[in-house]
Amino acid sequence: MKKRALVSVSDKQGIVPFIEKLAAMGVEVISTGGTKRALEEAGINVIGIEEVTGFPEMMDGRVKTLHPAIHGGLLGVRENEEHMSALNEQGIGLIDFVIVNLYPFQATVENPDATFDDAIENIDIGGPSMIRSAAKNHQDVAVIVDAEDYPAVLQELKDFDGELTIERKRKLAAKAFRHTAAYDALIGEYLTKHTGEDAPEKLTVTYNRKQMLRYGENPHQLAAFYERPLGNPVSIAKAEQLHGKELSYNNINDADAALAVIRDFNGPAVAAIKHMNPCGVGIGDTIYDAFIKAYEADSTSIFGGIIACNREVDKETALKMKEIFLEIIIAPSFSKEALAVLTEKKNLRLLTVNLSSNQPSEQRITTVSGGALMQETDTLSYEDVEVTIPTDRKPSDRELEQIKMAWKVVKHVKSNAIVLAKDDMTIGVGAGQMNRVGAAKIAIEQAGEKAEGSVMASDAFFPMSDTVEAAGKAGIRCIIQPGGSKRDQESIDMANEYGIAMVFTGVRHFKH
Known part of the structure; x- marks a missing residue:
């Protein structure tokens, strides 16, 4: 019995x-719409879907393959x-290959001019139905949804006299269900956003490899990098x-942490960044001035x-960067002269990121054993809060500028976290300690004499x-913190004792 293939693809790459x-192997081809036209224009004999179903395409193509035939x-x-026996009684022929990919929903909703109705019209119904039917019956039907699989399928058909192995069919079926x-x-995520549900009863997200x-964090761990569509x-x-x-x-991981910091400025x-913690921010x-300050903030850890960087890297800055060993430099762009300087270092990774886009509030998903945690990105800024000043001394305008900078940075430091800043740069960072005074002691020790007036x-x-007492002894002049402890007054009294605002x-801004 001659084999038949049903072909209906939105992405016609390689089809x-x-x-x-x-067809050269003797496979009959059934097709629909634009795919049928493309195949016929290439000189391939094609059976129209309506010839198989005995029913015309209708409702602008919404109903064409949803049929028992x-x-x-x-x-x-x-x-x-x-x-x-049932198939023979109804005159239904077998289909051995399904080559289908789906309406371009993602590409549609990524277009800023797309409307909600455009998105709905690009929800494929017949395509997923055919894919799922074929994948369920994969011992008899080969389902191919990815053009990357075309060469392997053809080679195996050639090697095994027109047949595919069950191993190949199973792999294709697994990919089809994925x-x-x-x-x-993607559709669920898009519609959920439009309904305004923040924490739906089911969290369905997808990533593309x-x-x-x-390897992963260590050489013995398997790892891959996935990108979230619509991310x-x-x-x-x-x-x-x-x-x-x-x-x-x-x-x-470190590059992600670095981007998170500079987006706030x-x-x-x-x-x-070192091990996902800021070691120096300027x-x-x-951008040259900012780099020099970030470097001087901790010339060892860098x-x-x-x-x-949140500005283009120019030649002057590139020459300074070239003097030290760096793993990665990220910026919106690099001047031609800067690229010429930095590409002399063979292994140095140079990345560009479009920082002109608005930063949306995004779900952050962290896995735990057997589950996951979801939360919104912490995008809260100094301008979003109502500050109070409970101490006798009020901060000077310059101190206010510095605490705003320090507060932006401390948000990105692992808790318990303390950041010291002075002269538009961090001078001490205490990260990930089990108690807050421990984090403060580390930051103060790192700052050394610079702590005076910070x-x-x-x-x-x-x-x-x-912690306030340690700050006072180090000569720190101003502190920014959430407040809210039952013992706030003790900290306020200690600040007043040392003349701290x-x-x-x-x-x-906890960060675990």
Whole structure:
């Protein structure tokens, strides 16, 4: 019995040569709409879908393949006599290959001019139905949803006298179900956003593999990098790599952390990241000034670090960057002269990210053993809160500028977190400590003599006055913290004792 293939693709990449070779093997081709026209224009004999169903396409193509003559031919189990008898009685022919991909829903909704109605019209119904029917009956039907599989399928048909192995069919079926699941997840995500539901009863998200990684956090761990469709446009997943070695698992995590820091600054800013914590952040009138301050903030930890800039890297800045060992430099762009300087370092990764896009509030999903946690990105800024000043001394205008900077940075430091800043740069960072005074001691020790006259930011309130006392002894002049402890008054009294101005934000910035 001659084999038949049902072909209906939105993405027509490679479809004509693939079907030409199938037809040359004696496979009959059934097709619809635009796919049928493309195949016929290539000189391939095609059976129209209406010839199989005996029913015309209708409702602007919404109803054409949803018919027993199609799904019977897909779902009939060859070794089941009852199935075969029913098909024979109804005059339904078997279908052996389904080559289908779906309406471009993602491309449609990514278009800023697309309307809600445009999105709805690009929800494919017949395509997923055919794919699922074929995939369920994959022992008898080969379902192909990805043009990347065309060569392997043709080679196996050639090697095995027109047949595919069950292993190949099963792999194709698994991919087919992943394909429809991802498609439905995107539609569900889009419609959920339009309904305003923040935490739906089911969290359905999908990711596309961007690249396999050499390994994970350590060489014995398997890892891959996935990109979220419709995800944040200002992200490492959307970065373009201009130069250097392939990114590693740790590189990607650190680069993500670096981008998160500089997105919070409007003026020229540079962040240096080590193990997902800022080790130095600087701001200035130019990106060169900001880089020098980020470097001087911690010239030891920056070695082997990741640098993110929110302005184009120019030649002057590139020459300074070239002097030290860096893993990655991220920026909106690099001047031609800067590229010429930095590409002399063979392994240095250079990435560009479009920072002009608005940063949307995005779901952040963190997996735990057996489950996942979801929360919105922490995008709260100093301008979003109502501050109070409970101390006798009020901060000067310059101190206010510095605590705003420090508060932006401390949000990105692992809790318990303390950041000291002075002269538009961080001078001490205490990260990930089990108690807050411990984090403060680390930051103060790192700052050394620079701590005199600096400001301090804390990601959460002080449960006791010991951190304020340590700040006072170090000569810190202003502190910004959430407040809200039952023992706030002790911290306020200690600040007054040392002449420290203290600002309460009423908001904490835990980062675990």
